Amino acid sequence: MAQGTPVDDDFALLVAVLPPPLQEAVRKLPQAELLEVVMDLGRPPEARLVHGVARLSETPVEPEALQAVLARVGEPGGDNRAGIERTLHRVSAIRNRQGRVVGLTLRVGRAIQGTIDMLRDLVESGRNLLLLGRPGVGKTTKLREVARVLADALGKRVMVVDTSNEIGGDGDIPHPGIGGARRMQVSRPDRQHDVMIEAVENHMPEAIVVDEIGTAAEAAAARTIAERGVQLVATAHGNTLENLVLNPTLSDLVGGVQTVTLSDDEARRRGTQKTVTERKGTPTFDIVVEMVSRDEVRVHRDTGGAVDRLLTGADVGGEKRRQQDGAVHVEAAPEVVEATPPGGRVPKGTPALGAPRPGPTRIAAHAVSRELLERVLRDLPVEAVVVGRPENADVVLTLRSRANSPRLRRAAERVGARVLAIKRNSSTEIRRALRTEFHLLEGVDPADVHAAVADAEEAIQRVLAEGISLPLSPRPSRLRKVQHTLVVKNHLEAVSVGSEPQRHLVIYPLGTVLTEASDTAPVDAEEAEPDDVEDDDASAVDEGPEDAEGTGLEASAPNERAS
C-alpha cells in the first residue's frame, strides 16, 4: 500500500479535460488508485490503476476526442508534455510521423505528505542526494515533498529547476505542493543545464531540486552546483547504482569510471589483471537512493565506497528502508562481502572469458543450488565468488528450463551478465558448465591459459583504443583458440600467422581483416575446427556473437560494460 496523505489532489481538474463519456467512467473508479488515463487512436481508452487496468469505454478513441483534450490543455511543448494549469497533472502526447497527435497519456499528479519520511534524515543532512528508480515509481512525487520539507520545515532557500513543470505544476504560480520553495521554469528541455547554473549564479539558493538529470551537460551542471556548496537533490534515469556506473553519460554523477593499465608489479601486488576499472573522482552525489517501490528504498550513504566495491566485484551493500503503516523500518547495510572467498584464499586460475572487470568473477545461482555451486567452485582452479543476486553477477548459472525467464533475462541484460544454462541441478553439470566458462582445458596448466588470456586482453584494449593491429606472443593452438574467442567477443577480428612453434594471433579492428590481412595471413584453418571443450551443455541462451571457431566455449559475453 502506498504511504502518505494527499495534500491537494486536484482530481476534478484532470477529469474535466476528458471527453464527457470518459469523465463519467473515471469518476466511478477508486480515485486514490488512479495513476493514468491512456487514449490511443482507434483503441478503447483505458485507466491504469495501482492494481491493474480498467477499460473506460468499448468505443475506440477518435481523432476528435484527442483534439478535444488538447484544446483544453494546450499544445504540448518540445518534450511532448503539457500540463493542466494550477495542477500537478501531466499530459504527454504520442505523435505520428507527420507530427499529428495519435495518443495521449494523462498522468495524475499528487502532492503527498509523508512519502519522504524514510529519507528525512538524509534530506536534513544537507548532503547531495540522488534518487534512482524506474519510470512511475514515484521519484517526482518524492522530489516535490523534498522541496517542501527543505523550504518549510528546514527553512532553507530552495530553488526548483522545473523542466516540464512536473514538480511545481503547470502555470506561473507554483503549486502549494512545493511549499515555500521557489521555482524556475525551463523554456526548452535542452536548456535545463543552463537554468541549473543560472539558479546558483543569480538566486543564491541553499538547495536546488531538479528532476531527471539525463545528459552530460546536466551532469556537468550538477557538479558545478555541488562544487559551490549548494545542496543538490535530483533524480536520474536508471534503476540502480550499477546502471549509473555503466552509463558513460551519467557515471560522472557517482564519480565516473576509468580504465587504467597497471605495471606488472602492481598487478601482481593487487592480485588483478593488468587492466582494471577504477573510480575516477569524487561523486557529485554523496548519497544514492535506489527506489525499489514507492515504499521501499535501498540507500547508499557513501556513494564513493559503494562504487569502489562495485568495481572490485564485491557486493555493493546498501541499507534497506521500508515505510509501512506510518512507520519506517531500516535494515542495516548487509555486511560487505569482500571479493575474496572465505578464508581469504584467491584460487589461482583464469578469469571468465571476456570479463572486463578486475577481481574474481561473480557467479549467481538461479534455480540452481548455491551450496552445490560453492562446493564445485572450491575444487576448480578459478577466481570466482558466489553472489546472491543476478544483478550483482558477471555470470548467472541457471537451469535450461528457467533460462528464458523474462525477469532473469532482464536482470542479466541490465548488468551485462552472461547466462549459462545447465540441464540438471547436479554437481557434474555445474562442473562442466564452469570448466567451459573458465576455459579450463584438460591437460593445460591454468597458468598458461591465464597468461594467454591476459596477453589477449591487454592487446584488445589497445586495438580498441588506438584502432591499430597488434600481434600476440606465439601460443599453442588450443590457447590461440581461447584468445580468438576473446577477440570475437570484443567485436574485433584475428588471424593466425607464422608456423609452429612461432604461430601466433594478430588482432585487427573490425572490418579491416580482409583488406589488410588476407594476402599475408590466411585464416588459421585448424582454429576453425571443434575444440577440446569437454562438454557443450552450458549452452548459449543469449544472442551474443557466435563463437567464430565453433568451440562452444562461451555462452555469451555482452562486453558493453564499464570501461
Ligand SMILES: Nc1ncnc2c1ncn2[C@@H]1O[C@H](COP(=O)(O)OP(=O)(O)OP(=O)(O)O)[C@@H](O)[C@H]1O
Ligand atoms: N506515495 C504515493 N502515493 C500515491 N500515489 C503516488 C505516490 N507516489 C507516486 N504516486 C503516483 O504515481 C504516479 C507516478 O509518480 P511520479 O510521477 O512521481 O513517478 P516518477 O518516478 O517521477 O515517474 P517518471 O520518471 O515517469 O516521471 C503519479 O500518478 C503519482 O501521483
